[in-house]
Amino acid sequence: MRQIFGEKTHEVLQNLKVKFTYIGGYMWIDPTDGSLIISSHYLNEGDKTDIYLDLIHELVHVRQFMEGKKLFDAEYDYADRPTEIEAYQHAVNEARRLGLSDRQICEYLKTEWMTNEDLKKLAKSLNVKCTWQYAQ
């Protein structure tokens, strides 16, 4: 937490609004007020490590939102967007701290909205070695 927010950790977590939704998906930032929206289904059924790493990722976006950065900058593809790379970098650092292998981290990074090309690009930016053959 402190790596993401530094001195502001307490203030940010105190003011963070979290909303739960029955809409599917995982978790994301509400672009209108910067609050964190979490799918109840994902929270109940999802893999605990995935949820934890997603939380780290989204908290980086919360900080970026507070700094006035554009989270949904259409100028960039998802895998190239600086705000995404920064968020993933924090999640990957935490995954490594937990002892996840590069292969496990790659599996975590792979999502249904990302193509193999995007995954390769993202993994390269994050210095994660994805060496096995991906099953699409």
Ligand SMILES: [Zn+2]
């Ligand atoms: Zn993100």
